[in-house]
Amino acid sequence: MTNDVRVRFAPSPTGGLHLGGVRTVLFNYLFAKHTGGKFILRIEDTDRTRYVEGAEQYIYDCLAWCGLNPDESPLLGGEYAPYRQSERKDIYRQYAEQLIAQGNAYYAFDTSEELEQMRANLKSEQNPSPQYDHKTRMSMRNSLSLTNEEVEKLIESGAPYVVRIKMPENERVGFTDMIRGHIENETELVDDKVLLKADGMPTYHLAVVVDDYLMKITHAFRGEEWLPSAPVHILLWKYLGWEAEMPQWAHLPLILKPDGNGKLSKRDGQRLGFPVFAMSWTDPSTGETINGFKEEGFLPEAFVNILAMLGWKDDSEQEIFSMQELIDKFSIDRVHKGGAKFDYDKAKWFNQQHIQQKSNEDLLPLVKSFFEKEGVTPDDESLLQVISLIKERCQLLTDFWPQGHFFFKSPSDIDTDTIKAKWTDEKKTFFNDWMETFANITDWNSEQIEASFNETTAKHSLKKGEVMLPLRIMLVGGKYGPGVYDIAAHIGKEETKNRIISALQLIEE
């Protein structure tokens, strides 16, 4: 039996791809893969005033990084091409005309000034946002209020117009949401939405219905901000005669800001110090760059895992999932109804878990690129060892450098204050003596180093702890890092000696 599940993600290319957007992609993708269906990427670029150079390519890049690759897209093509709405412009008009002919839509000639005027006139405390609806439409300039003659004349004269849906009065429109169950609205409460704009482009409302129909979309997932306009879409499916093929809807909960309430915005990320975009985005008009999860050191598999847990959970205690496990286990009826506050600390924990699960070899190229940004290009074998030594103390890929820089460069900042606080002449002679002792070590490894260190501390009647911390600081710069003998072993005998000597000089100053 062939499976014909088809879902789509339909972003408008206007800027950085937000957490919530990626999660919508993810749920679409998981649903498609789980059911053996197809995941389609459609670009909704019907608003020419919001066109942003590079934003479309950026979306492809983000999806590729996340591993959420579509089966059909503007790039890939497919049976239902084109997948960019600006290239489908001519398709929409006939449906708008059909709706007018059926009496479900009408021409409206009002200028934006006239619309503003109407809103200003009707605005009151009781009605802060007057709508273009059944109550007001007859006092506006449209093919309902004007005579046929006037309408024809206006159109012939080239007067700009839009097409609006004529929302019925006293009707209830309902549908079953896969996440929320039955939802019903009063049609007269929603306004006569514009379907076709003056420039001939459709609005989202018309385009989404026409394209979902033409592209045979079976399930439509989108953010819950679309719930209030759902009745318009349902009505359109009905008026166009496609009701039997209408997709099943699912409105996903929002991702909320960590403090207070409200939708998470890119400003919250900047304010609180965490990324909200998948990858870094540079606004071409301002030149401003905002880092994404990738640049902040997240693994794509962790990023996907985080997003999946923000709004979905299976009935087990498992929290760390691979993409394949998510695909296997995902079910739309376990998606939550309520929004979730984004918790950056937990996000980092997810990343840490994924780092620990990855092999050193897999981590190598990733870590290397962050080292290269710091101007250090270690050889693979050496970096591999370092990765295995420090990986368990890294939450982010960006932590590898601060946790591991001293393996490749002698530390520029040495916390001499801590050493000086308990410094004695005995310790000084200990270090001088130890350097002479370890000069004789032929097999420079961590066991030998430790043995020689122990021997020398015993000789000087010092407790290991008294000199281990100073040694660590001499080699590393501060009170952190993996086992101190491992560090000495890795940087080599000469370098160990050099660092001790230069640190001793600093202490004496």
Place this chain on the structure above:
RNA sequence: GCCGCGUUGGUCAAGGGGUUAAGACGCCUCCCUUUCACGGAGGAAUCACGGGUUCGAAUCCCGUACGUGGUACCA
């Protein structure tokens, strides 16, 4: 204002009539580690509120409150 949607610890959440209301993040205490981290053992919640229904409600119903989304020729 109106309409829709939502509400289990600080956060993510399991649980959908009878449970000591799981687990995770974060926080605190302790152990391990003569750094840090990892790991381990503990500590902290009457499920927004008020009414029902029921022998029994976090779980079902109705209100209220709060939050949030929409109310554009933006998506």
